[in-house]
Amino acid sequence: MPRDTKYTIYYEKDRILPKLRHFPKDVREKIIQTIDKELSSLSFLTRNVIKMKHASNRYRLRIGDYRVIFSKNEKLKQITIHQISDRKEAYDK
Amino acid sequence: MTCDDILERMEAVDSLAKDIYPLIFKKGIDVADLAAHFLDMRKKVNSIRRSTKSIMGSKCFHEDPACIECISDEKVLDLFSSSIATFSDIQKTLDQECRISKIAFFLYKFLLKNRLKKLVDEQHDALALAESFKGEPGELLTSEQLLHAAGH
Numbered sequence: 001m002p003r004d005t006k007y008t009i010y011y012e013k014d015r016i017l018p019k020l021r022h023f024p025k026d027v028r029e030k031i032i033q034t035i036d037k038e039l040s041s042l043s044f045l046t047r048n049v050i051k052m053k054h055a056s057n058r059y060r061l062r063i064g065d066y067r068v069i070f071s072k073n074e075k076l077k078q079i080t081i082h083q084i085s086d087r088k089e090a091y092d093k
Numbered sequence: 094m095t096c097d098d099i100l101e102r103m104e105a106v107d108s109l110a111k112d113i114y115p116l117i118f119k120k121g122i123d124v125a126d127l128a129a130h131f132l133d134m135r136k137k138v139n140s141i142r143r144s145t146k147s148i149m150g151s152k153c154f155h156e157d158p159a160c161i162e163c164i165s166d167e168k169v170l171d172l173f174s175s176s177i178a179t180f181s182d183i184q185k186t187l188d189q190e191c192r193i194s195k196i197a198f199f200l201y202k203f204l205l206k207n208r209l210k211k212l213v214d215e216q217h218d219a220l221a222l223a224e225s226f227k228g229e230p231g232e233l234l235t236s237e238q239l240l241h242a243a244g245h
Contacts, residue, residue: 010233020243032236069225082225
């Protein structure tokens with residue numbers, strides 16, 4: 001995949017928004033900025049992105065203690081963010 | 094098995110992780126207790142991996158017995174001999190009998206801690222993945238729309 005390939009990024013409102021509201025404002029901005037930066041010209045060369053082993057077309061971007069689960073549509077050049085999860089959730093359950 | 098079932102089982106692992114982390118940092122930790130927790134957690138994580146494999150139809154990782162990333166249960170049990178009660182006892186044993194330096198012991202402790210962290214990381218990934226399949230996909234927003242809706 002060429003490194004300069006541009007993707008449009010969309011977020012699933014019902015899954016992402018309620019979680020995002022719980023994050024501090026600066027964290028929200030950092031997460032969204034990092035997603036835009038890392039995924040809009042998705043090269044998959046960043047070590048923070050891995051393809052999930054348990055599902056087809058699901059990838060994970062790591063931003064510090066946060067995990068971003070997304071899928072991509074090559075035809076539409078579109079990335080859909082399905083989940084943003086705080087590491088704390090792994091302990092708070 | 095549904096995603097809800099997987100999430101429910103993951104919660105059991107979460108509670109185990111909550112038990113293990115304070116133990117790692119606790120002074121005078123009971124090593125046999127830690128080993129038991131560790132093995133229990135391993136079994137549950139492996140069980141979840143198998144369940145996830147069956148529901149999502151992809152290959153399950155770390156099931157290869159030759160995988161060098163995995164610490165075998167036998168090796169863990171060897172290291173956590175039941176006759177040794179605490180880390181300080183292990184330290185003495187290593188110093189006196191094996192002539193292994195404190196650095197080696199702390200290195201092992203460091204590696205174990207990292208191994209547990211890795212397990213929690215994998216669990217976090219699996220949890221986020223399972224949640225990403227829950228429910229129906231809804232309305233899509235751009236970054237600006239999302240930040241605006243979140244109150245920016």
